[in-house]
Amino acid sequence: MWNLARAAWNLRQARRLSMSIPGPCIVHKRGTDILHDPWFNKDTGFPLTERDRLGLRGLLPPHVISFEQQYERFMNSYRSLEHNTRGASDAVVSLAKWRILNRLHDRNETLYYRVLIDNIKEFAPIVYTPTVGLVCQNYGGLYRRPRGMYFSAKDKGEMMSMIYNWPSHQVDMIVVTDGSRILGLGDLGVQGIGIPIGKLDIYVAAAGINPQKILPVMLDMGTNNQKLLEDNLYLGLRQPRLEGDEYLSIVDEFMEAAFARWPKAVIQFEDFQMKWAFETLQRYRKRFCMFNDDIQGTAGVALAGLLGAVRSQGRPLKDSLKQKIVVVGAGSAGIGVLNMAKKAISRICGSGGNVEGNQFWLLDKNGLITKNRKDIDPTAAPFARGYGPEEVEGLTEGASLLEVVKKVKPHVLLGLSGVGGIFNEEVLRAMQDSDASRPAIFAMSNPTMNAECTPKDAFKYSGDNIIFASGSPFDNVDLGNGKVGYVNQANNMYLFPGIGLGALLSGAHIISDGMLQAASECLASYITDEHIQQGVIFPSISSIRHITTQVGAAVVCTAVAEGLAEGHGNVDLKELSHMSKEETVEYVARNMWYPVYSPLVQEK
Ligand SMILES: NC(=O)c1ccc[n+]([C@@H]2O[C@H](COP(=O)([O-])OP(=O)(O)OC[C@H]3O[C@@H](n4cnc5c(N)ncnc54)[C@H](O)[C@@H]3O)[C@@H](O)[C@H]2O)c1
Numbered sequence: 001m002w003n004l005a006r007a008a009w010n011l012r013q014a015r016r017l018s019m020s021i022p023g024p025c026i027v028h029k030r031g032t033d034i035l036h037d038p039w040f041n042k043d044t045g046f047p048l049t050e051r052d053r054l055g056l057r058g059l060l061p062p063h064v065i066s067f068e069q070q071y072e073r074f075m076n077s078y079r080s081l082e083h084n085t086r087g088a089s090d091a092v093v094s095l096a097k098w099r100i101l102n103r104l105h106d107r108n109e110t111l112y113y114r115v116l117i118d119n120i121k122e123f124a125p126i127v128y129t130p131t132v133g134l135v136c137q138n139y140g141g142l143y144r145r146p147r148g149m150y151f152s153a154k155d156k157g158e159m160m161s162m163i164y165n166w167p168s169h170q171v172d173m174i175v176v177t178d179g180s181r182i183l184g185l186g187d188l189g190v191q192g193i194g195i196p197i198g199k200l201d202i203y204v205a206a207a208g209i210n211p212q213k214i215l216p217v218m219l220d221m222g223t224n225n226q227k228l229l230e231d232n233l234y235l236g237l238r239q240p241r242l243e244g245d246e247y248l249s250i251v252d253e254f255m256e257a258a259f260a261r262w263p264k265a266v267i268q269f270e271d272f273q274m275k276w277a278f279e280t281l282q283r284y285r286k287r288f289c290m291f292n293d294d295i296q297g298t299a300g301v302a303l304a305g306l307l308g309a310v311r312s313q314g315r316p317l318k319d320s321l322k323q324k325i326v327v328v329g330a331g332s333a334g335i336g337v338l339n340m341a342k343k344a345i346s347r348i349c350g351s352g353g354n355v356e357g358n359q360f361w362l363l364d365k366n367g368l369i370t371k372n373r374k375d376i377d378p379t380a381a382p383f384a385r386g387y388g389p390e391e392v393e394g395l396t397e398g399a400s401l402l403e404v405v406k407k408v409k410p411h412v413l414l415g416l417s418g419v420g421g422i423f424n425e426e427v428l429r430a431m432q433d434s435d436a437s438r439p440a441i442f443a444m445s446n447p448t449m450n451a452e453c454t455p456k457d458a459f460k461y462s463g464d465n466i467i468f469a470s471g472s473p474f475d476n477v478d479l480g481n482g483k484v485g486y487v488n489q490a491n492n493m494y495l496f497p498g499i500g501l502g503a504l505l506s507g508a509h510i511i512s513d514g515m516l517q518a519a520s521e522c523l524a525s526y527i528t529d530e531h532i533q534q535g536v537i538f539p540s541i542s543s544i545r546h547i548t549t550q551v552g553a554a555v556v557c558t559a560v561a562e563g564l565a566e567g568h569g570n571v572d573l574k575e576l577s578h579m580s581k582e583e584t585v586e587y588v589a590r591n592m593w594y595p596v597y598s599p600l601v602q603e604k
C-alpha cells in the first residue's frame with residue numbers, strides 16, 4: 001500500500017514541478033554549440049521561437065517534437081534493444097543498455113534524468129550497481145568522452161589552479177575515489193571513475209541534486225593491478241600506487257583545492273581500500289563537510305536492516321542487545337557496520353555505551369577474529385572475541401564460518417566480504433538452527449557475482465521464513481504454493497543521497513555521528529510492522545525520492561539541533577531553526593531539482 005502512497009507523492013511532486021512554469025536558463029552560446037551541450041540541448045524539442053533566438057533555425061529538422069514524444073521515442077528504442085538482445089548473455093545485454101543510456105546522458109541531460117527518475121527501479125541496476133562494475137572493468141574500451149575530473153600523482157602543486165578548469169561556478173556534491181577497491185572487484189585504477197559517476201546519477205535521481213552542480217572525481221595514484229598496467233587501452237598512470245605521505249599529500253591537496261573553490265560542497269569518499277578509507281575519514285571529518293559512504297552509509301543501511309530483523313521476530317527494539325550477529329568481512333564496510341551497530345544498540349537499550357560487543361562475531365579471510373590473533377588490525381580489535389588459546393563456546397582463533405554458524409546459531413548472518421558464494425549450502429543449512437524465529441541473511445557484497453549467496457539458495461537451504469537482503473538487486477524467489485521469498489536490497493543508495501542532501505541544505509560544516517544516526521533511524525522507521533511481517537525490511541527503490549526527502553530532512557533537523565547547521569542559500573540558520581519537522585521536509589522537497597526544459601535566454 002505504501003508503494004501506492006509513495007507513487008502518488010512522486011507524481012504530485014513531479015506535477016507540482018512540471019506544471020509551474022520553469023524559470024529561464026541563461027545561455028552564453030549559440031547555434032551548434034548549444035546542440036552539443038547536453039545541459040542545454042533539447043534535440044528536436046526546441047520551439048521555433050527559441051530556434052530563431054538562438055541561431056538554431058535550419059540546424060534541426062523542422063518538426064518540433066514534444067518532451068513526452070521524445071521520452072516515448074527513447075523508451076521505445078530501449079524496449080526494442082531489450083527485444084533485439086534477447087538470448088544474449090547478461091553482460092552483453094547490460095552493457096548495451098548502459099551504452100544507450102550513456103549516449104542519452106551525453107546528448108540531453110534533461111531527458112536522461114527524467115527517464116532515470118521515472119524508471120529508477122529498472123535503470124538503477126544499469127547506471128549503478130551491478131552494471132557499473134562491469135563498466136569499470138571495461139572502461140578502457142567503453143571510454144568515449146570525459147566526464148568528471150582527474151587529479152593524478154603527476155599534478156602535485158597544480159591542483160589549486162586545475163580545479164578552476166571545471167566549468168561550473170557552483171558545485172554542491174563531489175564523489176571521489178582512488179579506484180583502489182571498486183565494489184568487490186579490487187583495484188581498477190583510473191577505471192574506477194565509473195563509480196563516482198554512477199553514485200552522482202543516484203544523487204540527481206534520488207536527492208534532486210542539480211546535475212550542473214555535481215562533480216565526479218578520480219584521484220589517480222597509480223595502480224597495483226598488473227593486468228591493467230600491461231593493458232594498451234589503460235587510461236591511467238602506469239605506475240604502482242603511491243603510498244604513505246606521498247599518497248596523503250595528493251589527497252590533502254585535492255581537498256584544499258576543492259573546498260577553496262566550493263567551500264559549501266559536500267564530499268563523499270567512495271571505494272577506497274580499507275587503510276585509506278579509515279585514514280582519510282579520520283583526517284578530514286572534523287575539518288571538512290565529508291563522509292565515507294562505504295564505512296558510514298553502509299553502516300546506516302545495515303543498522304536499519306538489523307533493527308528490521310529484530311522487529312520481524314516480533315520483538316521490541318531493546319531486544320537488539322540479545323541478537324547474535326555474525327559479520328563476515330572485517331574491511332571498511334564490516335567494521336563500519338559494527339561500530340555503528342554497537343553504538344546504536346547501546347543507545348536503544350539505554351546501557352550507556354556499556355555494550356561489551358559480546359553479541360558480535362567477526363570473521364575475515366583468516367576466519368574468526370579473537371584476541372589471540374597475531375597482528376590484529378586495531379579497527380577490528382574491539383570486536384575480537386575474548387578467547388585465549390583454548391576453545392571457548394567450542395570455538396578458537398581462526399574458526400571457519402561454518403563452525404561459527406553451527407556453534408553460535410546467530411540471529412543475523414551478514415556478509416561484507418566481497419567473496420561470492422561464501423554462504424554455501426552447508427553454511428545456509430546451518431542457519432536453520434538459528435536461535436531466531438526469523439533468521440536474517442544479508443549477502444551485502446557487490447556486484448552480483450560477489451554476493452555471499454543468491455536469494456534462491458538462501459531460501460532453499462535456510463528455509464522460507466528467513467529475512468533476506470542483498471547489496472545487488474535480485475528478483476524475488478518463487479517459493480511455490482503462491483508464496484514469495486522477498487528480496488530486499490540492502491544498499492547504501494538508500495542513505496548516501498539523503499546524507500549528502502541533508503548536509504548540503506543544513507549548511508553543516510561537518511557531518512556528525514548524530515546526523516548519520518538520524519539518517520539510519522529514519523530509514524529504519526520508514527517501514528511498517530505489516531511490511532516487516534511479510535519480510536520487507538527496506539522500501540522499494542521506486543520510492544527513493546520520497547525516502548531521500550525524509551532522510552535529508554532528518555539530517556537537517558539533527559544538524560540544527562546539534563548546532564552544526566549554518567543555513568543554505570537564502571535560508572539562514574534562524575529560519576532553519578524555526579522550521580517544524582513537516583516544514584523541514586517541505587524545504588528539502590522544494591530544493592530538489594526536477595528535469596524539465598527551461599526556456600533558454602541568451603545573454604548578450
Ligand atoms: N551493500 C552495500 O551497500 C555495500 C556497501 C559497502 C561495501 N559493500 C561490499 O562489501 C564488500 C567489502 O567491502 P569493504 O570495503 O569492506 O572491502 P575490504 O577489502 O575493506 O574488506 C573485505 C574484508 O573481507 C575479508 N574477507 C576476504 N575473504 C574472506 C573470506 N573468505 N572469509 C571471510 N572474510 C573474508 C577480508 O579479510 C576483509 O576483512 C565489497 O564487495 C563491497 O562491494 C557493499
Ligand SMILES: O=C(O)C[C@H](O)C(=O)O
Nearest residue numbers: 129183271294446491492
Ligand atoms: O556501490 C554500491 O553499490 C554499494 C557500495 O558502495 C559498494 O562499494 O559496494
Ligand SMILES: [Mg+2]
Nearest residue numbers: 270271293294
Ligand atoms: Mg562503495
